[in-house]
Structures are given as structure tokens and as C-alpha cells.
Amino acid sequence: MLCEECHQRQATLHFTKIINGKKEEMHLCEECARDKGEHIPGSNSYSIHDLLSGLLNFEQPMGNGGSHPSRASVPKQLVCDSCGLSYERFAKTGRFGCSHCYKAFDPKLDPIFKRVHSGNVRHAGKVPKRAGGRMQIQNQIDKLRKQMQQHIEQEEFEEAAKLRDQIHDLNENIRDGKGDA
Amino acid sequence: MSLQRFISEAISPWMKKGPGPEGDIVLSTRIRLARNLENYPFPIVASEESANTMLHYTSKELAKDPYQYVGNLEVLKMDDISSNEKRVLVEKHLISPHLAEKAQHGAVMLSEDESVSIMLNEEDHIRLQCLFRGFQLNESLVLSNGLDDWIEEKVTYAFDEKRGFLTSCPTNVGTGMRASVMMHLPALVMTQQLNRILPAINQLGLVVRGIYGEGSETLGNLFQISNQMTLGKSEEDIVEDLRGVVMQLIQQERYAREELIRTSKIQIEDKVFRSFGLLTNSRVMESKEAAKRLSDVRLGIDLDLIQGISGNILNELMILTQPGFLQQYAGKGLTPDERDVRRAALIRERMNLEREE
Numbered sequence: 001m002l003c004e005e006c007h008q009r010q011a012t013l014h015f016t017k018i019i020n021g022k023k024e025e026m027h028l029c030e031e032c033a034r035d036k037g038e039h040i041p042g043s044n045s046y047s048i049h050d051l052l053s054g055l056l057n058f059e060q061p062m063g064n065g066g067s068h069p070s071r072a073s074v075p076k077q078l079v080c081d082s083c084g085l086s087y088e089r090f091a092k093t094g095r096f097g098c099s100h101c102y103k104a105f106d107p108k109l110d111p112i113f114k115r116v117h118s119g120n121v122r123h124a125g126k127v128p129k130r131a132g133g134r135m136q137i138q139n140q141i142d143k144l145r146k147q148m149q150q151h152i153e154q155e156e157f158e159e160a161a162k163l164r165d166q167i168h169d170l171n172e173n174i175r176d177g178k179g180d181a
Numbered sequence: 182m183s184l185q186r187f188i189s190e191a192i193s194p195w196m197k198k199g200p201g202p203e204g205d206i207v208l209s210t211r212i213r214l215a216r217n218l219e220n221y222p223f224p225i226v227a228s229e230e231s232a233n234t235m236l237h238y239t240s241k242e243l244a245k246d247p248y249q250y251v252g253n254l255e256v257l258k259m260d261d262i263s264s265n266e267k268r269v270l271v272e273k274h275l276i277s278p279h280l281a282e283k284a285q286h287g288a289v290m291l292s293e294d295e296s297v298s299i300m301l302n303e304e305d306h307i308r309l310q311c312l313f314r315g316f317q318l319n320e321s322l323v324l325s326n327g328l329d330d331w332i333e334e335k336v337t338y339a340f341d342e343k344r345g346f347l348t349s350c351p352t353n354v355g356t357g358m359r360a361s362v363m364m365h366l367p368a369l370v371m372t373q374q375l376n377r378i379l380p381a382i383n384q385l386g387l388v389v390r391g392i393y394g395e396g397s398e399t400l401g402n403l404f405q406i407s408n409q410m411t412l413g414k415s416e417e418d419i420v421e422d423l424r425g426v427v428m429q430l431i432q433q434e435r436y437a438r439e440e441l442i443r444t445s446k447i448q449i450e451d452k453v454f455r456s457f458g459l460l461t462n463s464r465v466m467e468s469k470e471a472a473k474r475l476s477d478v479r480l481g482i483d484l485d486l487i488q489g490i491s492g493n494i495l496n497e498l499m500i501l502t503q504p505g506f507l508q509q510y511a512g513k514g515l516t517p518d519e520r521d522v523r524r525a526a527l528i529r530e531r532m533n534l535e536r537e538e
């Protein structure tokens with residue numbers, strides 16, 4: 001097989017790269033592989049701290065614009081209400097404080113993950129059995145709740161009561177840790 | 182204590198079985214998974230009380246029924262062992278420097294053959310690691326995956342559909358997995374080919390690090406190749422990409438070795454036997470020199486220039502001549518000068534031990 005870059009030398013290096021689920025194959029000769037590698041600025045040598053503080057500095061204020069900053073246009077400080085960590089502190093240390101920080105800082109995380117994980121922002125790997133099962137149940141509960149709401153609005157209380165019981169049972173399932181469904 | 186007994190107690194049983202698959206180039210394979218529990222703050226911000234509760238809860242849950250393929254795990258609390266004992270565990274790659282030095286209520290659970298280690302209260306609540314000799318990525322993946330399932334039956338992980346396993350550091354989120362392969366690449370270093378190959382490897386989201394030594398200086402021509410990216414790719418794909426690159430490196434290292442023998446056999450032989458002479462006769466030896474000479478001798482063994490010495494000697498002595506081990510063998514603290522003397526003696530004795538057998 002010939003190198004896809006120069007089409008002259010034999011391709012001796014074969015690589016697959018997966019970015020957001022899209023598979024890319026590369027067949028390169030050593031020289032072209034090296035050349036391509038040199039385009040990567042700083043390769044892997046950045047530290048997560050530099051990266052995060054860099055992003056923080058570039059940040060635009062999120063308020064509704066205007067040249068005179070009033071109290072209302074000052075962006076609200078993102079804080080995790082579970083562990084109390086502020087986004088600012090996270091950007092300084094490069095470490096989350098608890099699992100809820102991910103939700104609290106979610107609007108700002110994509111650019112960070114993109115930089116660290118070659119453009120990826122979504123998990124594509126293993127789903128743990130129990131947590132996976134719990135998540136399915138949770139999704140089902142959310143769906144049933146919506147249906148129940150509709151029935152209530154249309155005053156179909158008998159239907160709504162049936163759904164309420166189902167939701168109750170599913171909630172118990174989660175509480176008892178029976179997620180393996 | 183006799184050296185033989187010290188070695189047999191010091192070296193992890195998993196390593197003693199001799200070199201594994203592709204053992205002339207790949208010394209070991211490791212997979213590490215970072216996991217956290219749902220309802221506890223991460224160890225770095227946790228209060229002392231919360232860290233203590235997490236440790237008790239998790240170690241109690243995991244002790245309930247052992248994982249059938251691994252057996253009982255022994256719990257070692259960092260607060261209960263001496264600083265030199267911690268150092269030795271770091272030198273054996275069983276715990277991280279962070280767990281040894283900084284963790285609050287840190288502990289490690291070790292399998293009997295020391296191929297499985299589960300760190301608790303490291304940067305993440307749980308850091309699970311499986312070590313295999315030689316090139317065994319699949320085996321490592323299967324075992325770490327099984328252990329992960331076993332742990333998940335007992336505790337509730339912090340997991341999010343969108344971001345995967347939630348970790349303290351954004352560089353681990355997603356799979357939480359770091360797969361790494363330790364390689365001995367003397368011919369690629371000698372022929373200066375490695376520096377040409379490294380940028381291409383980096384570009385594929387893999388990282389190459391020297392294992393011993395500081396900064397860019399690597400000791401003993403030992404390199405660790407591992408994945409950088411943990412988000413957006415499945416565990417299998419990450420391992421597959423790593424496997425591909427490692428296979429390439431094995432092939433290129435073998436080719437470079439053949440070339441060296443073909444073009445400069447006598448020079449290689451000279452280098453190997455000079456190093457052999459130094460290792461078997463020196464009275465003072467710095468760790469840097471030891472690493473270099475051990476790498477030469479290991480190459481000599483692989484090229485069949487030296488017979489009757491186990492290829493394990495490189496991994497074994499690279500570990501045994503670290504400061505923590507030397508001090509443990511001596512039974513006391515040692516100054517750097519004293520360590521150099523002890524190191525030379527230990528290597529001499531170890532080399533002769535094998536030749537007498």
C-alpha cells in the first residue's frame with residue numbers, strides 16, 4: 001500500500017482515529033507521519049492548568065451585552081451547589097470537586113473537553129450495568145410523569161392514578177438498587 | 182537475609198514467571214481505571230471525615246465476597262505503614278506517589294500476586310490497576326473490566342450518560358481508562374530512530390514517556406506508551422489503537438536490532454560485554470549508570486550474545502536498585518553515596534547468583 005500523503009513511499013504506519021464516533025483511517029510512510037506530527041503545536045506538553053486558565057482568560061462576559069455593565073449583565077458565578085466549588089476555582093486547580101460539578105459547569109465544559117480529548121465531548125465507552133439500568137428506569141419515570149401530567153390536565157384521573165402507581169413502583173426499584181433490568 | 186530470599190520476597194509474583202508475550206521488547210502491560218462514588222465529594226476536596234467514611238465503606242463492601250479470578254485482597258492503609266514501605270510500593274508501581282505522599286486516608290487493596298491493585302482515596306475514590314507481564318492488552322482489558330463490574334455491584338459509581346465515568350481531573354473523564362505498555366527500545370534509541378517516530382505517535386493521541394529518570398532523560402531505554410484521550414472512544418478502540426502502535430514499534434525495534442547485528446556486530450558485542458564487565462565488577466554505581474548498563478546486558482541477552490542469564494534481570498534490577506528497595510535490603514536509611522555502594526554490591530551479587538545456577 002502506498003502512503004496517502006506522498007503517494008510515493010510504502011505506507012508502513014497504519015492508524016485509526018475516532019472522533020465523535022467517526023472513524024478515520026490513515027496509511028502513511030514514516031516521513032509523512034513525522035511531517036504531520038510536526039504540525040501539532042506543543043504536542044502533549046501542555047498542562048491542564050495552563051489550558052484551563054487560558055480558556056478562562058479568553059472568556060466573553062455572558063450578559064446581554066451593552067457597553068455599560070449593570071448589575072444584571074454581570075455573569076452569574078457558576079457554583080456547584082453540592083460541594084460548593086466555583087467554576088473559577090475549578091479553572092485554577094483543574095480538578096472537579098464532586099460528580100455534580102459536571103452538571104453545574106456543563107455549559108462551559110465542551111471547549112475544555114474538546115481540547116483535552118481531540119475534539120470529543122461525549123462518552124462512547126462502557127456503561128456500567130447498575131447505573132445503566134437505573135438510567136433506563138429514570139428515563140421511563142420521566143416519560144410516565146409527562147403522560148400523567150397530560151392525563152391530569154384532561155381530567156382523566158383514573159388513568160393518572162394508574163401511572164402514579166407505576167412511577168411509585170419504579171422509584172422503589174431504584175431505591176432498592178434493582179437496576180439490572 | 183540472603184539476597185535470593187530478599188529478591189523472591191521483593192519482586193511481585195506476577196513478574197517472576199519470566200517474560201510474557203513479545204517479552205524481548207515488551208516488559209509489562211497495565212490498565213488503570215479511575216472511578217468515583219456518586220454521593221461523596223472527590224478526595225481532593227473531601228473533609229477528613231468524609232474521606233474516612235468513604236474508605237471504610239468501600240473497603241468493607243469490597244471485602245464482602247472476593248472476585249473469583251483474583252481472590253482475596255489485602256488492605257494496606259497508608260497511615261499504618263512506614264514511609265520507606267510506601268516508597269517500595271511506589272517503586273513496584275503498585276501505588277502512585279500521590280497516594281504515598283499526599284492522600285488523606287489513602288489505602289491500597291492488593292491481590293496476592295500483586296497483579297491487581299485498587300487504590301482508595303487517591304485523586305479519585307477508586308483507582309483500579311491490572312498489571313500483566315509482556316504484551317497482554319486483551320487480558321488486561323478483560324480482567325480490569327471484570328473487576329470493574331464486580332466493584333459496581335457493591336458501590337454506586339458517579340456516571341453520566343453524556344460524559345461517562347466522572348473523574349476528578351478532566352483528562353480522565355469518559356472511560357477513566359489509561360492503558361499502557363512498557364517497552365525496552367535500545368536499538369531504536371541507539372540508531373536515533375525513536376525521535377523520528379515519537380511525533381507521529383503523539384499525533385495519534387498516544388503518549389510516550391520514559392519510565393525512570395527525570396524530564397526528557399530516560400533511563401534504561403524503557404518507555405511507557407499510553408493513551409492520552411479517554412473521552413469519545415470505546416475502551417476496545419482505545420486498546421486497539423494502542424495495540425497497533427505498539428506492534429509497529431516492536432516490528433521497528435526488531436528490525437533495528439537485526440540491522441545493528443548485520444552492520445556492526447563487533448561494536449554491539451563490545452558494548453554489551455563492557456557493560457556486563459562493569460555490572461559484575463563495579464564497587465560504586467549510580468542509578469543512571471546502572472540503568473544504562475542493565476539495558477545493554479538485556480539487549481545482549483535478547484541478541485543471544487549472553488547466555489545463561491534471565492531476561493528478567495533488567496526489570497528486576499531496575500526495581501531492586503531504587504532507593505526504597507536498597508534501604509529496605511539494608512534495613513536502614515542510606516545516603517546517596519552509600520546507596521551507590523550498596524547498588525553496586527547488589528547488582529554484582531545478583532549477576533553472580535544467576536551464573537552459578
Ligand SMILES: [Zn+2]
Binds near residue numbers: 003004005006032
Ligand atoms: Zn508519504
Ligand SMILES: [Zn+2]
Binds near residue numbers: 097098
Ligand atoms: Zn461539586
